[in-house]
Amino acid sequence: MADLFEGYPTGNAWDEMTGLVSSDTEEATSADVWRAQYAQLRGTMARLSPQEIRARGDALARSYLAQGVTFDIGGEERPFPLDPVPRVLDSDEWNTLAPGVAQRVKALEKLLDDIYGRQKVVTDGVIPRALITSSAHFHRQARGIVAANGVRVQVAGIDVIRDSEGGWRVLEDNVRVPSGVSYVLSNRRAMAQTFPELFSSMRVMPVADYPRRLLSALTAAAPTGVDDPVVVVLTPGVYNSAYFEHSLLARLMGVELVEGRDLFCSGGRVYMRTTEGRRRVDVIYRRVDDEFIDPVAFRQDSLLGCPGLLSVARLGNVAIANAVGNGVADDKLMYTYVPDLIRYYLGEEPLISNVDTWRLEEPDALSEVLDRLDELVVKPVDGSGGKGIIIGPVASRAELDEARTRLRLDPRGWIAQPVVQLSTVPTLAGDRLRPRHVDLRPFAVNDGNDVWVLPGGLTRVALQEGELIVNSSQGGGSKDTWVMGRSRWVEDLDEAGDVVSGPSLRQGPAVDTHPDAARHAQDQQQQQAAAVAPATPVAPPVAPTTDVPEAPTC
Amino acid sequence: MLSRIAESLFWVGRYVERADDTSRILDTHLQLLLEDPWVSEDLACRSLLAVMGASPPPVGPAVTPSHVMQTLAYNRLNAQSIAGALDAARENARRARETISTELWECLNTTRNDLPSAIANRTTPEFFAWVRERAAVAAGITDSATSRDQIWTFLVLGRSIERADMTARLVATRAVAGSSGPSWTTLLRSCGAYEAFLRAYRGNASDALAAEFLLLDPLFPRSVVYALRQAEQCLVTLGEGNDRASSESAVRILGRVRSGLEFRPVGQLLENLPAEMEEVQRGCSSASDAVRVRYFPTGLHDDWVGERL
Numbered sequence: 001m002a003d004l005f006e007g008y009p010t011g012n013a014w015d016e017m018t019g020l021v022s023s024d025t026e027e028a029t030s031a032d033v034w035r036a037q038y039a040q041l042r043g044t045m046a047r048l049s050p051q052e053i054r055a056r057g058d059a060l061a062r063s064y065l066a067q068g069v070t071f072d073i074g075g076e077e078r079p080f081p082l083d084p085v086p087r088v089l090d091s092d093e094w095n096t097l098a099p100g101v102a103q104r105v106k107a108l109e110k111l112l113d114d115i116y117g118r119q120k121v122v123t124d125g126v127i128p129r130a131l132i133t134s135s136a137h138f139h140r141q142a143r144g145i146v147a148a149n150g151v152r153v154q155v156a157g158i159d160v161i162r163d164s165e166g167g168w169r170v171l172e173d174n175v176r177v178p179s180g181v182s183y184v185l186s187n188r189r190a191m192a193q194t195f196p197e198l199f200s201s202m203r204v205m206p207v208a209d210y211p212r213r214l215l216s217a218l219t220a221a222a223p224t225g226v227d228d229p230v231v232v233v234l235t236p237g238v239y240n241s242a243y244f245e246h247s248l249l250a251r252l253m254g255v256e257l258v259e260g261r262d263l264f265c266s267g268g269r270v271y272m273r274t275t276e277g278r279r280r281v282d283v284i285y286r287r288v289d290d291e292f293i294d295p296v297a298f299r300q301d302s303l304l305g306c307p308g309l310l311s312v313a314r315l316g317n318v319a320i321a322n323a324v325g326n327g328v329a330d331d332k333l334m335y336t337y338v339p340d341l342i343r344y345y346l347g348e349e350p351l352i353s354n355v356d357t358w359r360l361e362e363p364d365a366l367s368e369v370l371d372r373l374d375e376l377v378v379k380p381v382d383g384s385g386g387k388g389i390i391i392g393p394v395a396s397r398a399e400l401d402e403a404r405t406r407l408r409l410d411p412r413g414w415i416a417q418p419v420v421q422l423s424t425v426p427t428l429a430g431d432r433l434r435p436r437h438v439d440l441r442p443f444a445v446n447d448g449n450d451v452w453v454l455p456g457g458l459t460r461v462a463l464q465e466g467e468l469i470v471n472s473s474q475g476g477g478s479k480d481t482w483v484m485g486r487s488r489w490v491e492d493l494d495e496a497g498d499v500v501s502g503p504s505l506r507q508g509p510a511v512d513t514h515p516d517a518a519r520h521a522q523d524q525q526q527q528q529a530a531a532v533a534p535a536t537p538v539a540p541p542v543a544p545t546t547d548v549p550e551a552p553t554c
Numbered sequence: 555m556l557s558r559i560a561e562s563l564f565w566v567g568r569y570v571e572r573a574d575d576t577s578r579i580l581d582t583h584l585q586l587l588l589e590d591p592w593v594s595e596d597l598a599c600r601s602l603l604a605v606m607g608a609s610p611p612p613v614g615p616a617v618t619p620s621h622v623m624q625t626l627a628y629n630r631l632n633a634q635s636i637a638g639a640l641d642a643a644r645e646n647a648r649r650a651r652e653t654i655s656t657e658l659w660e661c662l663n664t665t666r667n668d669l670p671s672a673i674a675n676r677t678t679p680e681f682f683a684w685v686r687e688r689a690a691v692a693a694g695i696t697d698s699a700t701s702r703d704q705i706w707t708f709l710v711l712g713r714s715i716e717r718a719d720m721t722a723r724l725v726a727t728r729a730v731a732g733s734s735g736p737s738w739t740t741l742l743r744s745c746g747a748y749e750a751f752l753r754a755y756r757g758n759a760s761d762a763l764a765a766e767f768l769l770l771d772p773l774f775p776r777s778v779v780y781a782l783r784q785a786e787q788c789l790v791t792l793g794e795g796n797d798r799a800s801s802e803s804a805v806r807i808l809g810r811v812r813s814g815l816e817f818r819p820v821g822q823l824l825e826n827l828p829a830e831m832e833e834v835q836r837g838c839s840s841a842s843d844a845v846r847v848r849y850f851p852t853g854l855h856d857d858w859v860g861e862r863l
Binding site: 233247248250251256257258272273276 | 560645653656659660663664704708792850
């Protein structure tokens, strides 16, 4: 019987299913060499015909359309493509990644505290002062504005990739308003409904805990003396590309989703307008960029924020999460210093390496990069969503020449990296599986005591063959990301010999009794949803005026 | 609850009901045109447009049922049309996405998604039936799976005000078109009220009784008085009627309209039906305005004055 996995080729990069790269050709077709978690996945998926998989993939898409799990391109809502084949990480892989992510977040926390404080890191010569002062996201206004528990990064998204040997590398840090976690949550739910047999044969670490963790981190950031803080999510509005996410998080946390116009400041406090009059707000999980959050402090033409918010935050009467001014820490030039910062602040060696990066400010680096531009990737330091990236090997001569001019004019604005062949994961293409490039954005939540990393994260996948840019705005999709875990109760269950006592009221999904599967059943896994639209939400400077429900004229 | 969210919910209620009622009104009248060759198509269509608040084209080619369908059923850019109302209901629901249940959201979202194919692939009566069914699903979810808190109250407040308004328009179509308009029986049928009416009056039907039923019946949920009373109850739940503020409150407006209907002889109402029904519509409109002023204040007029902290 034809099976989806048959004839799975080696691609041009390290493949997460086979553990092989293109030089290893022959063996790829033999399942014997596959990594264990994928052999297990195949064991279950191979029982489904390609037609069945395709039909379920269509069901996934329909369910996303019905749920409105969409992202916005140029004002048009599209369902976010979710590939039906999950990406599976075993617990060892995860246990090398998650602590590395948490380590990075801890160092960035200390860095931000220092930058907006005494700047010892500069005095001690770890980073140049100009790195801070030349950052577009260093806001002097943000000094002294920090949550009562001292946390500036309640939520971080650290983008990682796997290199040609399968090792993890950090691609960039996001400590402003990282997005995409909603797709982790909704992908998981959709996958569990669509492929119940996969979940009963594999133990996937759950992701549903995220909203509770987020809420508790937000609550922990509340102003001192507020016992039962009122938490809200602040969104730019329905036209924002991440509106789906804002509304999902508010719903799952059971808090209000507010727009700037719902808020007002008075007497040193922030209030929201409700049907019963004003209600005080204590913690704002803002999904509006710094520049738009308070027209008094930043852009005066912004209608997305709330005038006076920063003053109230400075008084300590409201907590803004993540803190204003965090952008200075996730600048791509700052990224090049993060390994040093980890050593400086934590006294530890970095658990995950950076991708090798040239700082164009250094004259030697600049001239080398200009020479080798056709083999490198250059990125704007504060870009997002894949915008402005120039990939040397595929760029035209004219594009390269233009890039050279721009790099010379503004070396601070760019970094260069070698082209990294992102790892590949089997992905449905037609009625066959083919290797497609992926990245991963794990999400970390910091409540002040501990940095918790959501098991899994958003896997974005480039659906076109060979494409290395995975952003949804560039035709990317997502995959549910599963972290397999061990679980005490699963082992107990196995020892009990699968005997079910008591009347069974309902026939659940069939349990895989294949010997291999049974052995692996001890590994509890959870899947995670892949995410979408990774781009930082871009707030238009002026709120659309069509937001008000239209009154009938009759 | 956030004022902005309450406003969205209010309009979700109104738009869903508007789609439902518009399909009922159009269904009845267009069917009538087909069945009765003596009716002036142009005149009937113009009356229909007028009573639905859409200005009929001035002079020119005769207005046809297909023109009416374009304007009042299929035009997605017009929130008075069925398709426009369904779009608007979904858009408002999206703004209140974190507040309403997933079921209600998915119902409104899939309805919106299915609109193009419903318009393209269904006959007119099938389209109307589909709209009524989708509205019934939305209403069913609202009633069976929503806490009786402010979410439900604002949804139902919007629904009730719209329903009173639309039943008044339905009744007015009878008045406008005169004897060539739909019979009272037809009107009852379009509201799903015919059987209820027969049970109430044991087949002893007369025009006056039918009118009385649609306007005043205290038990039938689509009668004007029932809908007005439901709206009043919602307002009372929200706390209206307790304060002695001098401002014109929605509950007073609605109460006045309702008692104007309830405590007058039916004969008197029937004599001047168009004006009476316009009065109901005006009342609904000012009540809606009063609700907006009272519960949905926007920040547009607050000026930031650089408060000293």
